[in-house]
Amino acid sequence: MTPVFFYHLERQPLDAVLPRLLVTSLERGWRVVVQAASDERAEALAAQLWGFDDESFIPHGTKADGFPDLQPVWLTSEDENPNNANVRFYVDGTSVGEIGGLTRAVIMFDGNDEQAVEAARAGWKRFKAAGHEVSYWQQDEQGRWQNRAAAK
Template sequence: MTPVFFYQLQTQPLEVVLPKLLATSLERGWRVVVQAGSDERAEALADQLWSQDKEGFLPHGTKADGFPDLQPVWITATDENPNNANVRFYVDGAAVGDVAGLTRAVIMFDGNDTDALDAARAEWKRFRANGHEVSFWQQDDQGRWQNRAAG
């Protein structure tokens, strides 16, 4: 069963956290799909990644760029896997689909948004009831991710 990681964004926004997690994924040799809540948000995240790090570059693409099979990180608003990713990030309330066959599924949510918290709790219960290993990650005061719960 695919492990499902829940990341509660509370002290830093997605735009700060996501690039670091994507870089770590690529360092591990994983291919990634990031599924956003809308096409506009997917393009905004892709644009932000182009200018995120002046010293480095996070290779990625969207449907506007094409060539998904060549993209180690694919950013989309739909339930697709055109780059044969083995890790999937769900952000901005994106609908979480079937995670079977993935190395890891990551659900990132705004810890300051009551609706996002409620949705994450419902997903936690669903995945746990279906036999997935689930874990809850929260940042400490220094910005390091701490595993706060597992089930």
Template sequence: MTDIRFYHLERQSLDDVLPKMLQTSLERGWRCVVQAGSEERVEHLAAHLWTFSDESFLPHGSKADGSAVLQPIWLTTDAGNPNGASVRFLVDGARAESVEGLERAVFIFDGNDEAVVKQAREDWRRFKAGQHEISYWQQDEGGRWINRATA
């Protein structure tokens, strides 16, 4: 069964949070797919993952680069899994019809966008009805992620 996590952004931006989550995933030996809501966001993330830190970068690619099977992190707008990822990150309102075959699905949504919050609630209900293990994470005042709900 897929572990599904919802991360509610209120104190930090996606650009701050996503690289850290991807880095942790790679350290655990997981391959990742990041599914974004638009090609513009894919291009932005592709550039950002090279420059988010002076000390490191995250190896990644997108259809602009090709060779998905060689990429530990694949950036896309579609639901495919061309690099054999075990973790899918869904950002910018991207939707997942299915999470089958994944170890983890991570929905990261902007708490300042009411439409995206509504969509996250709908996704929560849909996956809960599918008997998945689901958790909701929110940052505390110090920036640590706290599990606020489990279903």
């Protein structure tokens, strides 16, 4: 079953965290889909990826760019997998669809939004009950991600 990782954003916003996690995913040889709440948000995240770091580049695209099969990272607002990704990031409270066949599903939620926290708790229970391995990640004072809880 697909492992589900819950990332609790408290110390840094999504815009600061997502690019680094995408770099790590690409370094592992994974293809990625990022599902955002709207096409506008997907485009904004894509624009942010262009300039997040002067030393590196994250190859990515959106519906506006086309050619999804050529994009290692695809940003969308739809429940689609046009680049044959094996890792999927759910951001902005997007609904988690079918995750079977993925190497990893990552749910990123804003710790300052009580509704997002409650949705993450419900998701944890749902995926755990379905037999998925679930883990909860939180940043420490130095900004490193720590696995604070895991369950099968």
